Amino acid sequence: MTLSIERAKEVLQGTAWEHQNDYGGYSPLGGYVIYSRNRDSQILVNVNYAAILETLERMNPTDHENGAPAHDFRASHWAVGWVEYIIVKNDAPNAMLIEAAEIVCALADYPVLDEMAYSDAQWDAMIDYWDSCSTSDRIDYCRDNGTSIFAARSDIIPDGVRDAFLDSEMFN
DSSP states (O other): OOOOHHHHHHHHHTTBOOOOTTOOSOOOTTEEEEEEEETTOOHHHHHHHHHHHHHHHHTOOTTOTTSOSEEEEEEEETTTEEEEEEEEETTSOHHHHHHHHHHHHHHHHOSOSOHHHHHHHHHHHHHHHHHHSOHHHHHHHHHHTTOOGGGGGSSSOOHHHHHHHHHSGGGO
């Protein structure tokens, strides 16, 4: 369902950039924060961030006088090191405002924008983690998940261990 521009602006109004009076960094006043992530973000947040940024950057006109209407920027943060934001300017083309609002609505209904990209990123992270585990750690994972400890020698993650990885928060 495509939103009207009026409804899109209503949705986006709830995401308007705000900052404290003593904030001294870059401030995209009049812009909408579509999504953000930080140094400690998990796989799903990073995959969504990349998907949103790619979608909006494809829509950026090349002749916009005041810079691209959709962009991201990074700000330092005392607790999490840094925070990155995807911003859409309030004077962006209507099609981009509608797309941004539809993204915000989609994420409110279901947290995954691209199932395939998310699944691939989870799998890659699990493979990297398994490859980095010592034999002793692999044996413990196998034993704890009802798999033969001899499977620890394989580069292939045993089914029981893979299922435990997927159930853990480590690969979300």
